[in-house]
Amino acid sequence: MIFERSLQRELAYTAGAVFMVLLTIFLTTMMIRIVGFAASGEVDPKDVVVLIGLTVIGYFAVMLVVTLFVSILFVLTRWYRDSEMVVWLSSGVSLARFIKPVVKFAVPVLLLVAFFAYVGWPWSNAQSKLIRARFQQRDEVSLLAPGQFRESPVSHRVFFVEKMSPDQSHVENVFVTSTESGKVSVVVSHNGHTETDKDGSRFVVLENGRRYDGEPGKPDFRIMEFQRYGVKITQQPVVNRPTPTGMSTLALLRHPTNANLAEFVWRTGLVLMAANLMLLGIPLAYQNPRRGRTINLVMAVLIFLTYSNLLNVVQSWMEQGRMSFAAGLIGLHALVACIVVVVFWLRVRNRPLISRALFARQGA
Structure with a gap:
């Protein structure tokens, strides 16, 4: 009709x-x-x-x-x-x-x-x-952003970099803090770069910096100076549940x-x-x-x-x-x-x- x-x-x-x-x-x-x-x-x-x-x-x-x-x-x-x-x-x-x-x-x-x-x-x-x-679940380096504090999703680490190259291979003025068994470790460095080992492991190699180790509230902190210090990059595989x-x-x-x-x-x-x-x-x-x-x-x-x-x-x-x-x-x-x-x-x-x-x- x-x-x-x-x-x-x-x-x-x-x-x-x-x-x-x-x-x-x-x-x-x-x-x-x-x-x-x-x-x-x-x-x-x-x-x-x-x-x-x-x-x-x-x-x-x-x-x-x-x-x-x-x-x-x-x-x-x-x-x-x-x-x-x-x-x-x-x-x-x-x-x-x-x-x-x-x-x-x-x-x-x-x-x-x-x-x-x-x-x-x-x-x-x-x-x-x-x-x-x-x-x-990407690796820790890809988490980094210049001028921002970033927490790693796979480890007890917090990263801060002031400057970073576009390909993320070089960084400047780095701050890394980690907590393990109640102890705090703080690493500061003027510059650094990424390296890949023969077995495929990746590291952030920091240069000309210091490391502070100790337990909060106690005076027995250790201070170490280094010319090269490697931080292993942890990466968690993608799990599709x-x-x-x-x-x-x-x-x-x-x-x-x-x-x-x-x-x-x-x-x-x-x-x-x-x-x-x-x-x-x-x-x-x-x-x-x-x-x-x-x-x-x-x-x-x-x-x-x-x-x-x-x-x-x-x-x-x-x-x-x-x-x-x-x-x-x-x-x-x-x-x-x-x-x-x-x-x-x-x-x-x-x-x-x-x-x-x-x-x-x-x-x-």
Whole structure:
């Protein structure tokens, strides 16, 4: 029918616009957040763009769910506001007949939600974790930055260099402190350079400096002067320990622990949430001309936040063993589906009143 083609076309245009707005907001937020991580030394500045891209891919499913719900509400609300819905309803088109064109429009979106929830989310999390782990577990020399104190993640050492060559092979005015068995060792040097031994071990060779050894609070400190002093560079190998958020969906089912099943329930919940919100958006789009135009948008935000937070609560309860797998998988979504049926029924009951009022005006 004409109204089906018109509805699907307008839904497609609106969904594209809503998704672009959400993507812009999300990109801006993630850029500020990840650039902050890079500034604080938690991630490599060279990996900022890659991490932003991986994070966006991981949250595509959530953005698509919001896009689907908001676009349906926007389009049908506008139809109510411009009296297009009144025309269709008064011409014999029931509210239930809007389900078919909405479902046709939503099926590709639901498939994308499922793909990004089951595939995109774990893949992006695994890649992001690997990139962060490689950066955090790099050797101590790569941690150094001129004019900054840096703590080694693999030993009890704190480094400070005033100047450093671009290739990190030469440093000037070096300060190194380490703690072991309650004793503190402080090494200061005017300059130094890096050397690699035959067996592959790397050293920072300090020149023309002093070393102070002793226990804080006691006067028996030892002071030694040296011309060359080697500090071995420790490096911890990259260990990629799988977490539920980074495991594939099949791996979650092969290892059915509480945490893994909870993660599977969350991923499946995104698809079921998208389907429920898709249907709920049809009756909720009713627009009273006397109400403000932003009420439906505020209502959509509150409904989505409530639904997603309840889904997170279900996931947490499953991780703690307080809820069974079957109850966590279908319990919340079955309840929302019942609410959708009730809201549809209430909205359909009001339709004859609207029709009679229109006919009475026409007869007058």
